[in-house]
Amino acid sequence: MTGRLVLRGQEGYEEARVGRVFNARRPDRYPAAVLEVADEDDVVAGVRLAIERGWGISVRSGGHSWAAWSVRDDVLLIDLGALRSIAYDEATGVVAAGPATTGALELAPFLAERGRAFPVGHCATVGIGGFLLQGGQGWNGRARGWACEGVVAVDVVTADGELVRADASQNTDLYWAARGAGPGFPGIVTRFHLQSYPQPAVMWQDTWTFRLDDAEAVIHWLHDALPRLDRRVEPVMAATRLPDVPLDEGVPHPGGTVLLLHTTCMADSDEEALALLSALGECPVLGRELGHVTGPTSLAQESVAQAGQNPEGHRYAVDCTWTDAPADVLAPLLLDIWRGLDTEHSFSIWYGWAPTRVLPDMAFSVEGQVYVATYLIYTDPADDELYRMRVHERTAAIARQGGVGVYLGDTDFTRRQDRFLAPENLARLEAVRAARDPSGRIASYLTADRAGLNRHG
Numbered sequence: 001m002t003g004r005l006v007l008r009g010q011e012g013y014e015e016a017r018v019g020r021v022f023n024a025r026r027p028d029r030y031p032a033a034v035l036e037v038a039d040e041d042d043v044v045a046g047v048r049l050a051i052e053r054g055w056g057i058s059v060r061s062g063g064h065s066w067a068a069w070s071v072r073d074d075v076l077l078i079d080l081g082a083l084r085s086i087a088y089d090e091a092t093g094v095v096a097a098g099p100a101t102t103g104a105l106e107l108a109p110f111l112a113e114r115g116r117a118f119p120v121g122h123c124a125t126v127g128i129g130g131f132l133l134q135g136g137q138g139w140n141g142r143a144r145g146w147a148c149e150g151v152v153a154v155d156v157v158t159a160d161g162e163l164v165r166a167d168a169s170q171n172t173d174l175y176w177a178a179r180g181a182g183p184g185f186p187g188i189v190t191r192f193h194l195q196s197y198p199q200p201a202v203m204w205q206d207t208w209t210f211r212l213d214d215a216e217a218v219i220h221w222l223h224d225a226l227p228r229l230d231r232r233v234e235p236v237m238a239a240t241r242l243p244d245v246p247l248d249e250g251v252p253h254p255g256g257t258v259l260l261l262h263t264t265c266m267a268d269s270d271e272e273a274l275a276l277l278s279a280l281g282e283c284p285v286l287g288r289e290l291g292h293v294t295g296p297t298s299l300a301q302e303s304v305a306q307a308g309q310n311p312e313g314h315r316y317a318v319d320c321t322w323t324d325a326p327a328d329v330l331a332p333l334l335l336d337i338w339r340g341l342d343t344e345h346s347f348s349i350w351y352g353w354a355p356t357r358v359l360p361d362m363a364f365s366v367e368g369q370v371y372v373a374t375y376l377i378y379t380d381p382a383d384d385e386l387y388r389m390r391v392h393e394r395t396a397a398i399a400r401q402g403g404v405g406v407y408l409g410d411t412d413f414t415r416r417q418d419r420f421l422a423p424e425n426l427a428r429l430e431a432v433r434a435a436r437d438p439s440g441r442i443a444s445y446l447t448a449d450r451a452g453l454n455r456h457g
């Protein structure tokens with residue numbers, strides 16, 4: 001092996017165990033060893049070593065799983081952090097990227113230089129490994145679909161240590177699973193082959209700041225307007241306490257939590273973007289806004305704003321739900337969460353996704369009209385229980401009223417489980433797992449209740 005193997009108890013173990021985990025709330029789980037691979041061959045060697053020693057295997061690409069899925073007891077943690085090469089094929093527009101490549105920081109600029117794009121995640125530092133395996137909710141996602149729909153092939157080291165290519169014509173079971181299984185994928189992806197698309201000429205943003213007292217009216221209007229909005233228009237309402245929000249001249253920040261309606265749009269020209277965004281000018285509470293800005297933006301600019309909302313070195317308690325609940329049911333529940341935000345960085349979003357589509361044949365299979373996710377962000381370990389309990393209880397209250405399931409990316413099944421795959425897709429995935437990894441070597445979903453996996457309601 002050319003990478004570094006650090007056994008439990010050896011110097012450097014703690015840094016290797018959790019140093020690349022984004023959430024500063026680090027788990028009390030201890031791998032037997034961590035292998036920081038240097039290349040693909042190391043991954044094969046790592047799997048063979050785990051087989052020899054009788055260890056299970058966990059995997060890390062970008063380290064952004066909120067619940068630190070990569071950190072498991074008594075396994076070999078295979079850390080793919082060095083696998084970040086990117087190569088582009090002009091003839092097909094397919095880009096091959098290592099699993100620890102970051103989306104908006106590395107992949108998007110690489111593609112932009114070639115006039116191409118891919119729906120990378122909203123947070124610039126998320127690794128494409130975990131992101132794509134679980135679906136991938138990225139910029140322009142309402143128009144382009146789930147990022148994993150752009151995966152045309154994956155290179156996979158299987159649970160018995162063989163490197164294979166999986167695509168629409170070979171190892172099709174792995175190809176199907178690689179698009180949605182998330183941490184339940186029975187293999188280690190060493191390279192993703194992604195279909196890029198022509199980069200839209202412009203990206204625009206349109207942001208309104210409202211008092212929370214106006215939120216109910218905005219929610220009602222957006223629920224009604226959403227299914228008719230062009231798919232290139234991506235509206236997100238975010239309740240935030242950050243002071244740096246758009247305010248019209250002379251308008252003071254009211255203090256506490258405000259509501260942002262932040263909409264992005266990728267289009268072929270400025271005129272087209274303006275026309276697409278003009279639908280937002282029909283919001284019934286216009287005139288009551290605290291501030292409004294609109295104009296051209298870029299992924300780089302949007303990423304800076306995201307990073308401000310998701311600071312490093314903080315503790316996070318996170319949960320989400322898809323909901324088809326009507327506005328009059330959802331609004332009071334959302335306001336309950338939004339009014340309860342009490343730390344500087346905590347925020348909660350309503351992300352308009354409707355109208356839903358018939359999804360391609362892939363493991364990913366649960367989405368709803370609206371995505372609600374809440375991120376409670378704090379620094380004191382003594383607050384862990386308070387914020388974890390709060391985020392899961394309040395998200396559960398929404399899920400009970402029209403919730404249709406969750407998106408794996410913002411879950412923590414050690415505290416709250418819900419459906420993330422269609423039942424028939426989970427059954428099919430279990431069959432793939434049984435065939436590909438009969439001894440269950442590769443750590444699957446991290447859950448407090450394995451029997452309750454994917455249970456809804």
Ligand SMILES: Cc1cc2nc3c(=O)[nH]c(=O)nc-3n(C[C@H](O)[C@H](O)[C@H](O)COP(=O)(O)OP(=O)(O)OC[C@H]3O[C@@H](n4cnc5c(N)ncnc54)[C@H](O)[C@@H]3O)c2cc1C
Pocket residue numbers: 022023058059060061062063064065066068069070071080099121122123125126127128129130131133134135136137138182183184185187188189190310409410
């Ligand atoms: C600040 C922040 C912002 C986020 N924003 C978004 C967003 O905009 N859109 C979105 O969809 N999600 C978002 N997420 C969620 C994020 O996409 C998921 O947590 C994802 O799993 C992170 O991928 P990763 O490779 O960085 O994480 P890791 O923790 O490295 O991986 C998570 C798990 O996925 C599996 N896995 C990862 N790579 C591989 C591989 N190569 N082979 C096999 N299994 C693998 C393993 O089980 C691993 O433990 C965000 C998370 C954070 C922390």
